[in-house]
Amino acid sequence: MPVPLLDVNAQNYPLHDGFSAAFERVFKTGHFIMGEEIAAFEREVLPITGASHALSLSSGTDAILLALMALEIGPGDEVLCPAFTFFATAGCVSRVGATPVFVDVLPDSFNIDIVDARAKLTSKTRAIIPVHLFGQCADMEAVMELANQHSLYVIEDAAQAIGAARHGTLAGSIGHFGCYSFFPSKNLGGLGDGGLLVANDNDLALRAKSLRNHGMEPKYYHSHIGGNFRMDALQAAFLRVKLPHYASYTEKRQANAAFYQEHLAKLPGVSFSSEASGTRLVLPQCGEGNTHIWNQFTLRVTGGRRDALKQHLLDRKIGCEIYYPVTLDQQACFAHLPESSLRGCEVSHRHAEEVLSIPIYSELNEPQKFEVVEAIAAFLN
């Protein structure tokens, strides 16, 4: 039985009638930009962000870009961000003319290492972008302590973590801005691109809101240079169909993760820490105080055997993927950055060689999960 890495149709087909009704509703109004669907979506999504203000956007990437623009971060400024994340986190920093400074990540959580972040602070550091990678929060107490001590802005990249929490506080609502993505592979996946920016501060939210629409206030008068970062009304209507089901999607991912943890931990050479002797496969774990929403279930395969496991699974028609094979400090587009931006990311480099994500989407069925476990067992034997 094939087990795809992700099956968006398995989640979307049961909602077909809802999507059709949403399409008809928007189609008949002829109102495709902003308007009531956008307002309703922003109102309805707010509770799973925990923030006070939400702006629907064209993508998660644009959420990060817009946050940087609203904070007026630009040339001469440095922004700390993890070396082990999706490209958008740092790409946006360069796009506003600022300099990304890459920070190493922790071995077990894959999230930003604050000890390393502190070591890479300079007088030019203006902001830090913690990423809540694979669906669980970075150590936000440590991030906020560092930020408060050095007057840094905090932009949470919660693209993979909408609804995740740390000590009960929702991902994205802790820093100055929180950024989310509705790319189809994210936990709340739309029918196309979409994103969200949230803030608690009224003035910051208003500034971002104006920049979302060319800094235009009133119509055709521009005091600031913004862009077009709007979400389509159709996309907002489609996301409204999925929102009421979001909690159940998360519960199923959590159940899938628990299943893997239980069954894989019994196999020889499998543990929850790379420190344990004889470990060949390290399982991901939910960190202390975190509510993990499992956007990815990411194994670490030691001993140079990751690519062999990947091939073994693909041969059995089990989807898997390497998130991420090249760290950001090693990307060609950042090679021109000063050495101070690129040094000291050894843990990230090791992750790039060891990680492999396996299917975790909500609609996986029991036989499929057993199939994944049995294939991994066969590899380890």
Ligand SMILES: *Cc1c(COP(=O)(O)O)cnc(C)c1O
């Ligand atoms: C997906 C993702 C983004 C970008 O979101 P898009 O909606 O694809 O633009 C940014 N950061 C991280 C960590 C992501 O996973």
